[in-house]
Amino acid sequence: MNIKIICVGKLKEKYWKQGIAEYSKRLGKFCKFEIVEVPDEKAPEKLSEAQMENVKKTEGERILGKIKDRDYVYALAILGKERTSEEFASEIENLTTYGRSDLAFVIGGSLGLSEDVLKRADSQISFGRFTMPHQLMRLVLTEQIYRAFMINSGSPYHK
Numbered sequence: 001m002n003i004k005i006i007c008v009g010k011l012k013e014k015y016w017k018q019g020i021a022e023y024s025k026r027l028g029k030f031c032k033f034e035i036v037e038v039p040d041e042k043a044p045e046k047l048s049e050a051q052m053e054n055v056k057k058t059e060g061e062r063i064l065g066k067i068k069d070r071d072y073v074y075a076l077a078i079l080g081k082e083r084t085s086e087e088f089a090s091e092i093e094n095l096t097t098y099g100r101s102d103l104a105f106v107i108g109g110s111l112g113l114s115e116d117v118l119k120r121a122d123s124q125i126s127f128g129r130f131t132m133p134h135q136l137m138r139l140v141l142t143e144q145i146y147r148a149f150m151i152n153s154g155s156p157y158h159k
């Protein structure tokens with residue numbers, strides 16, 4: 001299985017990088033895992049609605065440029081569908097069974113994802129109604145993907 005997380009902007013702080021590096025290393029036993037970063041647009045405090053839409057659209061086009069036709073796309077969205085870790089794990093297993101072995105997870109930038117990206121997504125995942133920084137979302141998502149593989153392999157990691 002090939003799994004990529006497409007996200008906006010670079011991770012600067014060491015503490016995010018270290019956490020993600022650890023789970024990426026562990027995931028290497030189960031799948032080909034990569035993180036694809038696209039450049040972010042400057043989003044100063046005072047932007048009009050139209051300017052904010054423009055930022056999302058430009059970032060969205062960069063994200064869409066990294067998605068292949070064969071990719072099954074999960075968009076991370078606060079208003080998306082919540083699931084349990086077990087439900088997520090069995091979803092991933094089912095996708096493999098049906099030959100969908102290329103998964104792309106998409107995390108928006110500071111203003112979120114464009115409509116075009118949400119339309120391209122096959123499914124939307126919410127991690128609850130709280131807004132999380134996109135850097136933290138990257139770490140939480142990487143751990144949950146790892147957890148899904150642990151659940152599917154019957155490992156005691158998931159209790």
Ligand SMILES: C[S@@+](CC[C@H](N)C(=O)[O-])C[C@H]1O[C@@H](n2cnc3c(N)ncnc32)[C@H](O)[C@@H]1O
Nearest residue numbers: 076077107108111112113126127128130131132
């Ligand atoms: C800072 S948030 C963007 C906030 C923006 N107002 C929105 O509604 O998307 C950056 C990105 O992190 C992801 N994200 C943040 N919190 C999330 C949550 N609770 N569930 C799923 N994704 C989340 C989404 O992909 C979002 O586009």
